[in-house]
Amino acid sequence: MTRGGSALPRILPVLALAAALSIPLPGLADAYGDVDQLMKSGKLPEALAKADQYIAARPRDPRMRFLRGVIQTESGRTGDAIATFIGLTQEYPELPEPYNNLAVLYAGQGELDKARAALELAVRTNPDYATAQENLGDIHARLASRAYERAGQLDPRNASVAPKLALIRQLLSQAASQGARPAAPVPNPPAGSAKPPAASGG
Secondary structure, eight states, X not given: OEETTEEOOOOOOTTTTGGGSOOOOTTHHHHHHHHHHHHHTTOHHHHHHHHHHHHHHOTTOHHHHHHHHHHHHXXXXXXXXXXXXXXXXXXXXXXXXXHHHHHHHHXXXXXXXXXXXXXXXXXXXXXXXXXXXXXXXXXXXXXXXHHHHHHHHHOTTOTTHHHHHHHHHHHHHHHHHHOOOOOOOOOOOOTTOOSOOXXXXX
């Protein structure tokens, strides 16, 4: 996700955590599909209302709660989305996707240390989670940039800082110019799947 010309981590929308969850019961896949279709159609208030209605009957369903967090994010309700993803990380600490999305929201607010901590938890939960690994690299680059800027302010005569800062800025500039790639829609998981399929974030 790119905002304000600097590379931010990518949020994982749609149904990317679906395969990590339990086997869907008959009829539940339709509810997820309906909410997903409303999101894709840009009908975010309707999608949120449908998700909330579903969650009222099944308050512990992590998949629909994850979708609600994505809808809240897309609707600009960052505080609500953060609360949703925090709740998921507390109740389902084995799922890396909520940590990733929480990190994206923190990074968007400039809270890079919180973003780094959330991504480290995502990667600890699933070391093969490529999106979280990439996002963690982006956060480390931004933190390095801040550290080099501060070092330059503290000691303007230190000639080794300027080339390092220039290199990091070039890297961040290239990442920002590539823009965000939207996440590929993820189909419903086969029964018994234990690992979410790879998806590029958006």
